[in-house]
Amino acid sequence: MVVRGAVTTALSDTLDGLWEGLLSGKTAIRPMTRFKTDRYTSGVGACIDELSAGVPGSMIHGLLSRLFREWGPTPADAFVLTASTKSGIDNLEKRLRGEPAETRDILLSSLPVIVSEKLGLGGGGINISAACASATVAVARAAAMIASGRRDVVLVCCLDLLTEFIFSGFSALRALSPTPPRPFDRDRNGLSPGEGAAALLLMSRARAEKENMPPLGSISGWGIANDATHITAPARSGCGLVQAVREALRMSGMAAESISAVCAHGTGTVYNDAMEITAFREVFGERNLPVFSVKGAIGHILGAAGGIEAVLGLKALSERTAPPTVGMSIPMERAEGMVSGSPVKFSGNRLLTTNSGFGGVNAALILESE
């Protein structure tokens, strides 16, 4: 069971603020000022302008402070699963420029320790790294640990920063959109990076009752699969995503018809979005269930995307509303009837959330509200 969730993004510091922003069709993607972008194929991204790096600390500390500002106490025995692709990569950039920078912030292995120290936890922890599916995999692993009885409380905390390292890399891959992205749009032409963080507190049902923490929802199934096709491009057939979704459905004991809506990865790149719609049509056939992406509003937050989207997915279930896919105007082929630029009401209590990443990884979670 997920008993608490929090997010911080460039659109808002709070879940309610983010939700309202999404419903209003707002975007936080705007011209970058953190570093010069004239050498790159785009000049826009979703930065949290107030994030500042204290010397010698990384911006991840500011991000975590924003995330946990109103979090409340966490059981001290919570096992910590962090998810990040590059953690304090801003500090590596500083070091390579000859500036002082805390080494510990650079190492992925330090991130669960940093989070534990911040919250006064002593249950141990590890970081999960699975590219842009990192947080989704972390939530799946947390659910597996609790389902097996090995743990009864796990904190999943995910984050990634928007740094020149990341921006230049996606520019080199020619994956950036020069304007805010248009997920699932006929004329989509790339992604925009963002930064942010999310936290989800998972407990067994018994522990949640003991702690008197009512659930926001549960993770009733998960699946993780590799395309085994290419290290950066998704398999055009969507084979890995189809396998992951079918595994999640099998685990939940439910048929595809039980899914009410999908929070997709929807980066806005030609190949990712085409792959996803191919996969969703393979699984759901011609049924036009609501499919949405939030990356047109908050950017692609890499390893943290899945965690932010899981928290949003639970919110969508509570509201029985799929938020608009900001940036989408004309649906791409085969997505007609699925994606929308307006909020869409739905019935039912199960939502599928999916993410895919470099290294051929695909991950799917089935969120269920009570």
Added chain:
Amino acid sequence: MEAHITGIGWFTAKNSGCLKDLDSFEMTPEPLPDIPLGELGPAARRMDVYSRLGMSGILYALRDAGLADWTLPRNIGIVAATEYACLDTDVAYHDSAAAADAVASPALFSYTLPNTFLGEAAIHFGLTGPTYVINGGACFDLDVLEMALDGIFSGETGAMLCGVVNPPAPRALPEVPPVPLGALFFVLEQQPQKGLSYGSVRFGSKGRIEFDGSEIEDLAELVHRCMEKYRRVYNTIN
């Protein structure tokens, strides 16, 4: 529930290969020899050291399990633990992009994610199961084995590779502590496909991992116990 260890392989400064072919296992901070690329596929030439190391460990473990050759993809996953991952490649990529007139290398950028080599392994060895990297804890800690067992016992897959991949610490961060260098991988199967098992692992009553019914402290102990058992059984048969 239990899973069988059906293959173990490693690449270290002391020796490299399949458990069945080796007399000892030791992973130390000693510098590693060059990694033979011949059996890692054509993509190996563009891979960084971290990726080549991981691919080697996976190759030897799969070979030891009789699973290196394949025709159709298999639902086998990989979870790898690493301390410094691809940090050296991060530095190389940064340097490629830093100069005013530089053009950042997209090929290098592709390898700045710790899990990229798992994608290479998935392609080369036909593996479609769950793949991810974990960071944290000491080199031979059992977290990676626990994660793999969770994946098998939850029904995600019937087989997992799990192990450690430790390339040298990044040259740009000379202050970070040294770690045992090399790659070590285990193949875990719920039902051994080729019939041979070194023994079984499961979560004991206290939640700690047991091999053949008794607790183990770390992955290095697991290798040694499998090695001792194999020698005992092999010598008995022969």
